[in-house]
Amino acid sequence: MLLLQFSTSHYCRKARLALGYKQIAYQVENLTPGLHILRIKPLSGLTTVPVLFPQLKNCPAVVADSTEIIRFLEAYQPNPPLYFEDSLQQAEALRLEDHFDELIGTAARFVYYQFRAKEGKQIDPSWTSQIVIAIVRSQYGINAKSAKVAEQKITDAISMLSEFWQDGYLIGDRFSVADLTVAALLSPLGLIPAYRRAYPWLFERIVDIHQLCHEPLPKRWDMALSMTSH
Numbered sequence: 001m002l003l004l005q006f007s008t009s010h011y012c013r014k015a016r017l018a019l020g021y022k023q024i025a026y027q028v029e030n031l032t033p034g035l036h037i038l039r040i041k042p043l044s045g046l047t048t049v050p051v052l053f054p055q056l057k058n059c060p061a062v063v064a065d066s067t068e069i070i071r072f073l074e075a076y077q078p079n080p081p082l083y084f085e086d087s088l089q090q091a092e093a094l095r096l097e098d099h100f101d102e103l104i105g106t107a108a109r110f111v112y113y114q115f116r117a118k119e120g121k122q123i124d125p126s127w128t129s130q131i132v133i134a135i136v137r138s139q140y141g142i143n144a145k146s147a148k149v150a151e152q153k154i155t156d157a158i159s160m161l162s163e164f165w166q167d168g169y170l171i172g173d174r175f176s177v178a179d180l181t182v183a184a185l186l187s188p189l190g191l192i193p194a195y196r197r198a199y200p201w202l203f204e205r206i207v208d209i210h211q212l213c214h215e216p217l218p219k220r221w222d223m224a225l226s227m228t229s230h
């Protein structure tokens with residue numbers, strides 16, 4: 001299988017966590033933001049990554065969107081499962097996946113890119129990195145005000161998660177697509193010292209899920225704890 005991705009995208013991380021959890025062999029092709037459209041629009045009709053090419057007989061040629069990729073992987077290789085047999089639990093798993101995609105995925109992007117442009121500039125002050133950050137901020141309308149709104153959404157989501165994640169799973173008594181989605185989509189916050197210090201249990205859980213899914217942590221994961229927070 002071939003995964004077309006941005007190496008830093010948390011939605012692409014979500015697809016990689018699922019591939020890793022199921023121990024499916026795959027290769028990645030890293031695309032350049034902006035230019036990626038030339039490669040993926042004709043194939044998927046979408047402008048977003050991740051996009052998966054299963055490259056297998058009797059399988060679709062292209063599967064786009066992290067949710068669809070997980071749906072495909074689950075049908076292709078049901079074990080170990082990310083879905084539930086119980087229809088109520090399964091409906092809840094898909095509802096939460098969608099809710100986290102829409103809420104946490106977008107809010108984390110705002111908080112993360114606001115941080116990288118300001119206090120977190122030292123993480124990578126190179127002009128190439130700063131240009132990518134500036135393009136993302138302009139594309140999504142990320143600024144101090146919109147990031148503040150996103151911060152509140154993240155705080156609310158973490159407070160909901162704390163009820164489940166401190167000693168259990170989001171649904172039932174085992175790991176599922178809901179837990180995987182949260183781990184992927186909140187992982188960018190692991191680079192922000194204030195979050196690392198305020199919610200150690202959250203990042204321990206994200207680390208555990210990366211181990212379970214055989215996926216390396218985001219680059220510079222350990223840097224946050226040695227940075228001064230503002």
Ligand SMILES: N[C@@H](CCC(=O)N[C@@H](CS)C(=O)NCC(=O)O)C(=O)O
Binds near residue numbers: 006047048049
């Ligand atoms: N709902 C999509 C969201 C994917 C997404 O937003 N991808 C971003 C990268 S994090 C992207 O490709 N942005 C480029 C663009 O919108 O042009 C999914 O789950 O795959």
